[in-house]
Amino acid sequence: MSKTYHLTTPLSDEDVVQLKVGDIVYLSGIIYTARDAAHKKLIDLMDEGKELPFDIKGSVIYFVGPTPPKPGDPIGSAGPTTSYRMDSYSPRLINEMGQKGMIGKGKRNQDVIDACIKSKAVYFGATGGAGALLARQIKSAEVIAYPELGPEAIRKLEVVDFPLTVVNDTYGGDLYKIGRAKYEIKES
Amino acid sequence: MREIKYEDIVKAVKDNIIYSGTNLPKDALTALNKAYKEEESPVCKEVLRQLLKNADIAASEARPLCQDTGLAVFFVKVGEDLKVVGGTLKDAINEGTRIGYEEGYFRASTCVWNTRANLKDEIGYNLPAIIHFDLVAGDGLEIEYAAKGGGSENVSRATVLPPAAGREGIIDFVTECVSNAGPNPCPPIIVGVGIGGTFEKAAISSKHALFRTVGTTNEDATLNDMEGELMTKLNNLGIGAMGMGGRETVLGVHIEANPCHIASLPVSVNVQCHSSRHTSFKL
Numbered sequence: 001m002s003k004t005y006h007l008t009t010p011l012s013d014e015d016v017v018q019l020k021v022g023d024i025v026y027l028s029g030i031i032y033t034a035r036d037a038a039h040k041k042l043i044d045l046m047d048e049g050k051e052l053p054f055d056i057k058g059s060v061i062y063f064v065g066p067t068p069p070k071p072g073d074p075i076g077s078a079g080p081t082t083s084y085r086m087d088s089y090s091p092r093l094i095n096e097m098g099q100k101g102m103i104g105k106g107k108r109n110q111d112v113i114d115a116c117i118k119s120k121a122v123y124f125g126a127t128g129g130a131g132a133l134l135a136r137q138i139k140s141a142e143v144i145a146y147p148e149l150g151p152e153a154i155r156k157l158e159v160v161d162f163p164l165t166v167v168n169d170t171y172g173g174d175l176y177k178i179g180r181a182k183y184e185i186k187e188s
Numbered sequence: 189m190r191e192i193k194y195e196d197i198v199k200a201v202k203d204n205i206i207y208s209g210t211n212l213p214k215d216a217l218t219a220l221n222k223a224y225k226e227e228e229s230p231v232c233k234e235v236l237r238q239l240l241k242n243a244d245i246a247a248s249e250a251r252p253l254c255q256d257t258g259l260a261v262f263f264v265k266v267g268e269d270l271k272v273v274g275g276t277l278k279d280a281i282n283e284g285t286r287i288g289y290e291e292g293y294f295r296a297s298t299c300v301w302n303t304r305a306n307l308k309d310e311i312g313y314n315l316p317a318i319i320h321f322d323l324v325a326g327d328g329l330e331i332e333y334a335a336k337g338g339g340s341e342n343v344s345r346a347t348v349l350p351p352a353a354g355r356e357g358i359i360d361f362v363t364e365c366v367s368n369a370g371p372n373p374c375p376p377i378i379v380g381v382g383i384g385g386t387f388e389k390a391a392i393s394s395k396h397a398l399f400r401t402v403g404t405t406n407e408d409a410t411l412n413d414m415e416g417e418l419m420t421k422l423n424n425l426g427i428g429a430m431g432m433g434g435r436e437t438v439l440g441v442h443i444e445a446n447p448c449h450i451a452s453l454p455v456s457v458n459v460q461c462h463s464s465r466h467t468s469f470k471l
Contacts, residue, residue, distance in 0.1 A: 002231070022231060022432075037304060067252045067295045076293055077252040082339045082372050105430060106339070106372035127235050127430055128339065128374040129463040131255040133242040150306050151255075151295050163238070165231060165432065175231075176371050179433020183229055184426030 006161070010058025011100035016122045019166045021173035025124060026161040031060045031103070033155040035081060038146055039089035046092065053145035053154060056093060060101035060124075065151035066141075067131070075141040075157070077131030080105040083123070091115035107176055108168055116168050124164035125175070137162045190267070190327035192471060194274035197329075200471055201284025204333055206292040208467045209257050210250050212243040215402040216439070216464040223376055223429070223436035232434030236376075239429070239462060254463045257294035258335035260285040260317040263396055269327035281331075282317050289314040297338070320392060332399050334466035340377065343369035346391050346456040358383060358455050359418060365457045366422050366438070371431020374461035378402060378440045379422065382456040385446035390454035397442035398460045399468070406443060415441040429462075439464075 002022040007015050009029035019025065032054055034042065045052055063083050067076030083104030090108075093099040094115040101121060102112075105128040116123060126134060138157050145154040167175045212220075220243070224236040246253040262281055272280065289296065296308035298315060307315065318336075345365045349357045362381055369377075382393030406412035418441040428434020439462065448454060 065255060065295065067255050067257060068293045070251070070293050076295075077246075077255040079255050081256070082342065084372070105374065107370055107431075125371075125430060125432065127238045127242075129254045129461055130238045130242040132246040132249070132251040132253060133238055135251070136245070150308070151297075167432075175433070176431050179229070179231065179428060180370070180426045180431070181433075182426065183428055183433045183435055185424040187421075187424070 009060050011060060012058060013120045016100055016120050017170050019122055019169050020171070021166055021169050021175045021178055023166040025164045025166060027060065027164055028160050028162070029158070031062050031157050031159055033062045033064050033157060035063055035065050035152045036085040036089070037149050037152045038154050039086050041146060043089050043092060046096065052097070054156065057098035058100050060103060061093070061099060062157065063102065063104035066135070069141070075135055075138050078135045078138060079131035080126040080128055082106040083108055087112050094121045095119045103164060113168050113172060113174065116170055117172050120170045122166055122170065123168035125167040126162070126164055134162070189269050189271055191271050191273050192329060194272055194280045197272065197277065197280035197471060198284040198287065200469060201281055201331070201333070202288040202291065204467050204469055205260065205285060205288030205335070208333065208465045209252050209292055209294055209335055211247045212253055213464065213466060216462065217243060219402045219439040220376070220462060223439065227429070227434055227436045229428050229432070229434030231432045232429040232436065235429035235432065236436070252292070252294055253465065254337065255295060256337040256339065257289065257297065258337045258465070259297060260289070260314065261334045261336045261395065262317060262319045263322070263332040263399065264319060265322050265324045265328065265330040267324055267326040267328040270329055278319060281319055282312065282315055285317040286312040286315055329471045330468065331471070332466070332468040334399060337461055337463065340373035340459040340461040343373045344394070344458045346387065346454070348387060349453040349455055351451070351453045353453060355414065357453070359414065359421065361455050362418055362457050363421055366459070367425055369459060370427055373459045374463070375427055375431060375437050376429055376439045376462050377437070378442065378460040378464055379418070379438060380458040380460060381441065381443040382458070383443060383445040383454070384448035385454060386449070387454050389446055390456040391458070393444040393446060394456035394458035397444045398458060398464070399466050400442045402440040402464065408445070411443045411445055415443055
C-alpha cells in the first residue's frame with residue numbers, strides 16, 4: 001500500500017530513503033527547472049570546473065518548459081516534459097553534485113536508476129498534461145540562468161504541496177514496470 | 189468565384205487556436221470521464237481526476253491545458269472557386285497561428301533542427317505552421333486544426349511492411365509501437381493509424397485519423413473491426429494513465445486506409461496524448 005509524505009526541499013538522504021515506488025509526495029520549498037539544453041550547459045560548467053548557477057546539493061530539478069505567464073501570474077502552465085532527454089546528464093548531477101530529486105514524466109534508463117541507488121536520489125512523476133493544475137502550486141518563479149533559452153531557461157520556483165508520485169526509488173524499483181505488470185492481461 | 193478576406197481567415201484561425209488550447213473538446217472530455225469512472229487502478233484514477241480538474245481550470249481561467257501548446261497542424265480543404273483577397277491563404281493561416289499563440293500566452297516551440305535556437309524572432313512566434321492543403325470542388329473553405337505536442341509525436345512510427353504481413357502485421361506493428369512508448373506519450377492516448385498509399389501518404393493519413401471525433405465508429409466495417417481488436421489489445425498492455433499501471437490506456441483507435449502499390453503495405457502510427465486539442469471550422 002502506498003504512503004503519503006509531505007517533504008520540504010532541500011532533501012536529505014533520510015528524506016529519500018523512506019520513499020518507495022508508488023508513494024505520493026507533496027513537495028514544498030524551492031525547486032529548479034531545467035530541460036535538456038540547460039542540463040547540457042550545467043554539465044559543460046562541471047567539465048570546465050566552474051561553479052553551477054544554483055546550489056545543487058539536496059536539490060530537486062523539475063523538467064519543464066512553461067508557457068509565458070499571463071499578467072499578474074508567477075508562471076504559465078507548467079506540467080512535466082518527457083524525462084529521457086535528460087538521461088545522459090542526470091547521473092553526473094546525482095553522483096558528483098548531490099542532486100536528490102528529479103520531476104518529470106516517462107521512462108528513465110538504467111544509468112539513472114543506478115545513480116538513484118548509488119547516491120540515494122529519487123525520480124518523481126508529475127501528471128503530464130496537467131499544466132494548468134500544477135501551476136497553481138507554484139507560488140513564485142524567477143529566471144536565474146540562461147534567459148536566452150526562453151522556456152528552457154533555468155528558473156527558481158517556490159512550490160507548495162506540489163503533487164508527485166515516486167516512480168524510481170533508491171532501491172531500484174520502477175513504477176512503470178511494477179504497475180504495468182500488475183494490470184497487464186496476457187493473451188492465452 | 190467567391191471572395192474571402194485575408195483578415196477574416198487570420199481572425200478565425202487565431203480564435204480557434206486560443207479556444208482549443210484552453211478548452212478540451214467534448215469528445216476528449218467524454219472519453220476521459222468514462223476512463224475515470226471505469227479505471228480500477230487507484231494511482232491511475234488519481235491521474236485521471238487531475239486531468240479532469242486541469243481541463244476545468246484551463247477552461248474557466250483561459251489557461252493553456254498543457255505547457256506544450258504544440259506545433260499548429262492544419263488540414264485545409266480549399267474550393268477551386270474560392271479566391272483569397274488581400275494576401276495568400278498560407279500566409280493567413282501562419283499569421284493567425286502567430287497571433288493566436290502569442291495572444292493566448294502559449295509557448296513558442298519551433299526551433300532550428302541542429303542549433304535548437306527558437307524561431308520566434310526569426311520566422312515568427314511558433315511558426316511555421318504545418319499545413320496540408322487539399323483542392324476540392326466548389327467555393328468552400330474548410331479548416332481542421334490540432335495543436336500537436338512533442339511527447340506523443342516522439343513515439344510515432346512509420347514503416348513499409350511486405351504485403352504478406354497483412355492485417356496481422358499491421359496489428360502487431362501498432363501494438364509494438366504503443367507498448368514501447370509506455371508512459372512517454374502521456375496516456376491515455378488516441379492512436380491514429382494510416383495504411384496504404386505511399387510512405388508519406390500513410391504518415392499523413394495517420395495524422396489525419398487523429399482529427400476524427402473520439403468515440404465514433406469507422407464507416408468501413410473492416411477497419412472498424414480492426415479498431416475494436418486493437419482497442420482491446422492495447423488496453424490489455426496494462427500501461428494505464430501516465431504509464432503508472434492501469435486498464436485505461438487508449439481512448440480511441442482511428443484508422444484511415446488508402447489504395448497502395450502492389451509491392452507495398454505502408455503503415456504509420458501517430459500517437460495523440462490525452463490533451464487532444466482539435467477543432468474544425470468552415471469559412
